Amino acid sequence: MNPAVVAPSLLAANHGAFAQGVRTVEEAGLTWLHVDIMDGHFVPNISFGPQVVADLRPLTKLHFDVHLMLSHPDRYVEAFAQAGAERLTVHVEADHDVAKTIAAIKSAGLSAGIAMNPDADPRRLLPYLDSVDLVLCMTVFPGFGGQSFIPSVLDSIRFIAAERAKRGASFRLEVDGGITVETGRRCREAGADTFVAGTAFFKAPDRKAFAAALTA
Ligand code: DX5
Numbered sequence: 001m002n003p004a005v006v007a008p009s010l011l012a013a014n015h016g017a018f019a020q021g022v023r024t025v026e027e028a029g030l031t032w033l034h035v036d037i038m039d040g041h042f043v044p045n046i047s048f049g050p051q052v053v054a055d056l057r058p059l060t061k062l063h064f065d066v067h068l069m070l071s072h073p074d075r076y077v078e079a080f081a082q083a084g085a086e087r088l089t090v091h092v093e094a095d096h097d098v099a100k101t102i103a104a105i106k107s108a109g110l111s112a113g114i115a116m117n118p119d120a121d122p123r124r125l126l127p128y129l130d131s132v133d134l135v136l137c138m139t140v141f142p143g144f145g146g147q148s149f150i151p152s153v154l155d156s157i158r159f160i161a162a163e164r165a166k167r168g169a170s171f172r173l174e175v176d177g178g179i180t181v182e183t184g185r186r187c188r189e190a191g192a193d194t195f196v197a198g199t200a201f202f203k204a205p206d207r208k209a210f211a212a213a214l215t216a
C-alpha cells in the first residue's frame, strides 16, 4: 500500500504570488505540489506554463506533480522536464498517442501518470496500467478549481484499485477536484492514496490539521 500523500494545487494559490503559495505548502509540512497546466482548448480555462514551474524549481524541494490538461501533451513533455517537473500526468482523452507520450515521459526520467475525466469508462485505462506510476481519476470535470465532487467516480476508483491489486501493481491512485476531508475519506475507502486539494487546502484555517485529517 502506498503511503497517503496530499498534493495541494497551486491553481488555488494567489497567481500573483506563487512563491508564497509554495511556502504555504511547505509550512503545512507537505512534500508534493500539484501543478495544473491548462491550454484553453482541452479545457475552457488557461492557467500558466512551464516558465512558472522553472521559476519555482530553485525555491523548493517539493515534488512537482504536473497535471497536463492540454490537447497535445506530447508536445510539452520536454519543456516540463527541463523546467524541473518530477511527474507528468496526461489525459487519455487528449489528442495524442497515449502509449508514446507515457514512454516519452519515462525516457525523460520522470514519473508518468494517466488521467481520466469523470465520465470516462475506466476500462480505457487498462492498456496503460502496467506502464504508469500514477492513475488520476478526476472527481470534477477539469478546468476550474472550487467545483463539487462527483460521487459516481468512486466506482471508477474502485475499479482501478481492483485492477491494481489483481496485477500486484503499485501505481498511485490520485483523485483531484472537490476534495475535502469528507470526500477524501470516501475516495480513500475506494482505494485512492493521493489527494489533490486546491480550495479546501488554501482556505483551511489550519492547513496542517486539514492534511492530517485527509490522510488519517
Ligand atoms: C481542476 C484541477 C484541480 C483543481 C482542484 O481542473 O485539475 O487540480 O485545482 O481544485 P479544487 O480542490 O478546488 O477542486
Ligand code: ZN
Binding pocket: 009, 034, 035, 036, 067, 176, 196
Ligand atoms: Zn489537477
